[in-house]
Amino acid sequence: MTSIEVQNLTKEYGTRRAVDDLTFTVRPGRVTGFLGPNGAGKSTTMRLVLGLDRPTSGTATVGGRSYAVLHEPLRHVGALLDASAAHGSRTGRDHLRVLAASNRLTARRVDEVLEETGIAPAARHRVKTYSLGMRQRLGIAAALLGDPEVVMLDEPSNGLDPEGIIWIRGLLRRLAAEGRTVLVSSHLMNETASFADHLIVLGRGRLLADTPMREFIDARVRPSVRVRTSDGIALKAALVRHGHDAVEHDDGYWTVRHARVDAVGRLLSGAGVPILELSLDQGTLEQAYLHLTATETEFAAQPQEA
Numbered sequence: 118m119t120s121i122e123v124q125n126l127t128k129e130y131g132t133r134r135a136v137d138d139l140t141f142t143v144r145p146g147r148v149t150g151f152l153g154p155n156g157a158g159k160s161t162t163m164r165l166v167l168g169l170d171r172p173t174s175g176t177a178t179v180g181g182r183s184y185a186v187l188h189e190p191l192r193h194v195g196a197l198l199d200a201s202a203a204h205g206s207r208t209g210r211d212h213l214r215v216l217a218a219s220n221r222l223t224a225r226r227v228d229e230v231l232e233e234t235g236i237a238p239a240a241r242h243r244v245k246t247y248s249l250g251m252r253q254r255l256g257i258a259a260a261l262l263g264d265p266e267v268v269m270l271d272e273p274s275n276g277l278d279p280e281g282i283i284w285i286r287g288l289l290r291r292l293a294a295e296g297r298t299v300l301v302s303s304h305l306m307n308e309t310a311s312f313a314d315h316l317i318v319l320g321r322g323r324l325l326a327d328t329p330m331r332e333f334i335d336a337r338v339r340p341s342v343r344v345r346t347s348d349g350i351a352l353k354a355a356l357v358r359h360g361h362d363a364v365e366h367d368d369g370y371w372t373v374r375h376a377r378v379d380a381v382g383r384l385l386s387g388a389g390v391p392i393l394e395l396s397l398d399q400g401t402l403e404q405a406y407l408h409l410t411a412t413e414t415e416f417a418a419q420p421q422e423a
C-alpha cells in the first residue's frame with residue numbers, strides 16, 4: 118500500500134510562498150479531493166510530489182521515496198497535470214506509445230488504456246485535432262498507463278461532457294476500490310462531493326482541513342428539514358408553537374433549521390397539517406467549503422495578488 122506523504126513542505130517563488138509548511142498524508146483505498154481557491158498551491162504541491170519542482174524545504178514522497186528515484190515511475194505514480202502537454206502533431210496512440218516505451222510498458226497496454234478512456238476511435242488522429250475533453254481523456258489514459266498504485270489528477274473533469282463526467286466519477290471510485298491512492302483537485306464542489314471520501318483543503322499555501330468529507334460538511338453546515346404543504350399558515354403556526362423557526366422559499370418549500378425529520382413529521386401530523394413532502398437537507402460540500410473560506414479570516418482578508 119502506497120501513500121503520498123507531504124512533510125513540512127514549503128515552496129517559494131521569489132518572495133511568493135506558494136506552499137507553506139504543508140504536512141499531510143494521502144492514503145490508499147479512498148478518493149481524496151484536493152480543494153482550495155485559485156492560487157492556493159494545489160498544482161504546485163502536485164508538481165513537488167512529481168519532482169517537477171524542487172521544494173524550498175520539506176519533503177514530498179510516494180511510498181517513502183521521492184519520485185525522482187523511482188525506477189520506471191509510471192508504474193508507481195500516474196498523473197494528469199496539464200492536458201495540453203501532449204505533442205499536437207503526434208497521434209494519441211503514438212503519444213502513449215512513447216510514454217509506454219520509456220517505462221517498458223507494452224503496446225497492448227496502450228490499446229487497453231485507449232479503450233478504457235474511450236478514445237480508441239480517435240487513437241490514430243493527431244492530438245491537435247482533439248477537443249479539450251478528448252485531450253483530457255488522453256491525459257487520463259497516460260496516467261493509467263503503468264497501472265500505478267498512486268493516481269494524481271489535476272482538474273480531471275475539465276472539458277468533459279456530461280457522459281465524461283459520469284465516467285470519471287465511476288473511474289475514480291473504481292481506482293479507490295482497487296486500493297489505489299487517488300488525489301484529485303477540483304473547483305467543482307458538486308463533482309467532488311460525488312466521488313471524494315476525504316478532503317484536503319488548502320488556502321494561501323497552508324493546510325485548512327484534512328478530514329473525511331462527511332465530517333467536513335457536518336462540522337460546518339447543520340442539517341435542516343425541507344417540507345412542502347398545502348397549508349403554509351397552519352405549518353408555520355404549528356412549528357412556531359413548538360419553538361421552531363420555519364422559513365418559506367420561493368419554490369414553495371419551507372426550511373426548518375436545526376430540526377430532525379422525524380420530529381417535524383410527528384409534530385405536523387399531530388397538528389393536522391397536510392404534508393406533501395418531507396426530507397432531510399444534509400447540507401452540501403459547497404455550503405461547507407464557502408463557510409470555511411468565509412471564516413478563515415486571514416485567508417479571506419488577503420486576496421491573491423495579481
Ligand SMILES: Nc1ncnc2c1ncn2[C@@H]1O[C@H](COP(=O)(O)OP(=O)(O)OP(=O)(O)O)[C@@H](O)[C@H]1O
Pocket residue numbers: 130133134135153154155156157158159160161162
Ligand atoms: N513557476 C511559478 N513561478 C512563480 N509563481 C508560481 C509558479 N507556479 C505557481 N506560482 C504561484 O504559486 C501560487 C500557487 O499556485 P498553484 O498553481 O499551485 O495554485 P492552485 O491551487 O493550483 O491554483 P488553481 O486552482 O488556479 O490551479 C500562485 O500564487 C502562483 O501564482
